[in-house]
Amino acid sequence: MAENTRTILICSGKGGVGKTTLTANLGIALANSGATTAVLDADFGLRNLDLLLGLENRIVYTAQDVLDKNCRLDQALVRHKKEPNLALLPAGDPRMLDWMKPEDMKKISEVLSEKFDFVLVDCPAGVEDGFKNALAACKEAIVVTNPELSAVRDADRVIGILNTSDIEPIQLVINRVRPNMMASQEMLSIEDVQGILSLPLLGIVLEDEQVIISTNRGEPLTLTDGRSPAKKCYLNVSQRLTGKDVPIIDPKNEGKSLKDKFMRLMQTKVF
Amino acid sequence: MTLRDLINKLLGRETASANTARERLQLVLAHDRVDMSSLTTDLLDKMRKEILDVVAKYVEIDFEEVAVSLETEDRMTALVANLPIKRTISGEIKFKKTDKSDKTDKDIKK
Ligand SMILES: Nc1ncnc2c1ncn2[C@@H]1O[C@H](COP(=O)(O)OP(=O)(O)O)[C@@H](O)[C@H]1O
Ligand SMILES: [Mg+2]
Numbered sequence: 575m576a577e578n579t580r581t582i583l584i585c586s587g588k589g590g591v592g593k594t595t596l597t598a599n600l601g602i603a604l605a606n607s608g609a610t611t612a613v614l615d616a617d618f619g620l621r622n623l624d625l626l627l628g629l630e631n632r633i634v635y636t637a638q639d640v641l642d643k644n645c646r647l648d649q650a651l652v653r654h655k656k657e658p659n660l661a662l663l664p665a666g667d668p669r670m671l672d673w674m675k676p677e678d679m680k681k682i683s684e685v686l687s688e689k690f691d692f693v694l695v696d697c698p699a700g701v702e703d704g705f706k707n708a709l710a711a712c713k714e715a716i717v718v719t720n721p722e723l724s725a726v727r728d729a730d731r732v733i734g735i736l737n738t739s740d741i742e743p744i745q746l747v748i749n750r751v752r753p754n755m756m757a758s759q760e761m762l763s764i765e766d767v768q769g770i771l772s773l774p775l776l777g778i779v780l781e782d783e784q785v786i787i788s789t790n791r792g793e794p795l796t797l798t799d800g801r802s803p804a805k806k807c808y809l810n811v812s813q814r815l816t817g818k819d820v821p822i823i824d825p826k827n828e829g830k831s832l833k834d835k836f837m838r839l840m841q842t843k844v845f
Numbered sequence: 846m847t848l849r850d851l852i853n854k855l856l857g858r859e860t861a862s863a864n865t866a867r868e869r870l871q872l873v874l875a876h877d878r879v880d881m882s883s884l885t886t887d888l889l890d891k892m893r894k895e896i897l898d899v900v901a902k903y904v905e906i907d908f909e910e911v912a913v914s915l916e917t918e919d920r921m922t923a924l925v926a927n928l929p930i931k932r933t934i935s936g937e938i939k940f941k942k943t944d945k946s947d948k949t950d951k952d953i954k955k
Binding site for chain 1: 846847848849850851852861862863864866867869870871873874877878
């Protein structure tokens with residue numbers, strides 16, 4: 575097993591906060607920076623990672639076939655045509671949930687580690703078996719949350735569990751940030767969320783309708799040419815993950831209209 | 846306080862919802878973070894009674910104002926007991942003020 579492979583759990587507790595989208599975009603961005611990267615769909619119940627990457631029609635074998643020795647690992651891996659450094663190991667069918675054990679996931683991540691610099695594990699929602707299996711396969715974790723009560727609360731539960739494992743480091747990504755709402759204090763601020771969860775902040779991702787458009791096309795934003803707020807954020811997260819000393823994107827600098835400037839003025843501390 | 850808070854206050858408007866969210870979150874997490882199976886409300890009640898019994902042996906407590914609760918900061922949950930003292934048993938009057946809850950351990954802690 576390659577000692578320096580980074581196997582990273584992408585988890586959140588709550589569903590729908592942006593784990594799969596982050597996994598896809600980060601996977602492409604890391605691969606594009608030259609690191610061989612595997613993304614593993616550990617959400618056997620509700621697999622989606624193949625769709626986000628536009629690879630759904632190219633799946634022949636799955637993680638299950640690798641475990642059952644129906645095929646070799648390289649037969650199950652789906653390489654991305656536009657980003658050959660990236661490969662997807664698809665989830666098996668939902669029945670895998672019944673018999674999968676943490677050791678099985680560990681085995682999968684070990685074989686992946688032999689071939690890749692990064693292994694990103696897209697984790698299912700919840701804190702039950704699916705999550706615990708995925709956790710067993712990883713050395714570090716990224717907790718994804720939104721600046722919303724329920725997402726932060728669920729993230730906190732997940733962090734509680736991660737803290738009792740030997741996963742390290744555990745870093746935070748705050749997704750679906752709306753600078754305007756933060757400026758008018760109608761949304762928990764980055765400082766609020768980070769302060770409450772007390773994790774090092776890896777980055778933020780802005781709310782961006784381009785995320786939906788790129789999902790429709792099956793092309794993660796980091797694969798596309800255009801500029802978009804979320805793309806900039808995903809690239810920033812990817813750079814910070816590989817140890818580049820770049821500052822976190824600050825939502826306070828993101829709104830550019832007169833209204834945004836006024837909102838910022840209103841945030842000035844008066845005493 | 847921000848400019849916005851100030852204006853809201855002057856106009857008597859509701860404060861921005863992020864503040865409410867933060868406060869509600871802190872409360873609910875304080876409870877989430879202690880293992881509920883080991884520290885139930887019942888247990889908390891029991892603990893409060895026993896703490897009071899011990900303290901009451903030495904000082905006279907203002908029972909009306911007693912508060913024992915869980916508070917969370919930096920992922921650490923603390924049991925905070927707020928026990929306003931009327932006087933010591935020896936009869937010496939300590940913090941006897943008509944507006945109590947003036948000097949409590951919580952205030953001292955800050
Ligand atoms: N930054 C964002 N801006 C706008 N929509 C987003 C953003 N991140 C995620 N979404 C949307 O939120 C939904 C849930 O995202 P997904 O990645 O599937 O979450 P999870 O894997 O955590 O369940 C999707 O419809 C996705 O397009
Ligand atoms: Mg998902």
